[in-house]
Amino acid sequence: MVQTLRKPEIIEIARREGKVTVDMLVDHFGVTPQTIRRDLTELAESGQLERVHGGAILPSATVNIAYMERQELNLSSKVDIARACVKHIPNDCSLFLNIGTTTEAVAAELHRHTGLLIVTNNLNIANNLSHTSEAEVVVTGGDLRRADGGLVGAVARETVSRFRFDYAVIGCSALHQEGDILDFDTREVGVSQAIISRSDKIILVADTSKFERKAPLKIAGLSEIDTFITDAQPPAEFVVACKSSGTEIIVA
Known part of the structure; x- marks a missing residue:
């Protein structure tokens, strides 16, 4: 799956699950961890996700990131x-x-x-x-x-x-x-x-x-x-x- 199609689906999974992990997305899309990390970095840079250890979460302006993630x-x-x-x-x-x-x-x-x-x-x-x-x-x-x-x-x-x-x-x-x-x-x-x-x-x-x-x-x-x-x-x-x-x- 090309990157432009993966990114919207990654956002949708994050909305559904509350968080996405690199391992989860590697299994889901059948691509390399490096590819997923690059996708997550670009989504974070655009403000659509916030990187946490091992994956990413949806950003919030009203709720802090969980302590273990911080x-x-x-x-x-x-x-x-x-x-x-x-x-x-x-x-x-x-x-x-x-x-x-x-x-x-x-x-x-x-x-x-x-x-x-x-x-x-x-x-x-x-x-x-x-x-x-x-x-x-x-x-x-x-x-x-x-x-x-x-x-x-x-x-x-x-x-x-x-x-x-x-x-x-x-x-x-x-x-x-x-x-x-x-x-x-x-x-x-x-x-x-x-x-x-x-x-x-x-x-x-x-x-x-x-x-x-x-x-x-x-x-x-x-x-x-x-x-x-x-x-x-x-x-x-x-x-x-x-x-x-x-x-x-x-x-x-």
């Missing part, structure tokens, strides 16, 4: 970003790490730091740090979001309000080229906004695939972010917005 997305880029990030966090400081697989990668790279007080609303980060770091760790409490171990809502915001942080490392679900930092869950956005208001220096960590995604809720604008650490040069419009806002860009 863990696998751009994993090497997240590690590079995390390693660049921890170079900008000194010993003997207070630090907030919020919900997200990139902030989880940052937590994993903090094992050489000393004298840290780390507060988080991410149970995965707390568990990681309990095994890898000597830092003092405080978990906010809040409404448990079982899908990804996030703690959100009023109790989490109240805990944040009791602190003043030297640094906060935050992630997001999407980035708009004009500079808006976006997410999906109102309860999480409220916590992230509280974190920003209680921190002296804000570091945003996100790979450039976030420019290809959409989310409906604004966390903050670039004027509230001190440093943006990413894996590749951002779109030109976003670079201009960073310069206008005084936000430093670091490409890992």
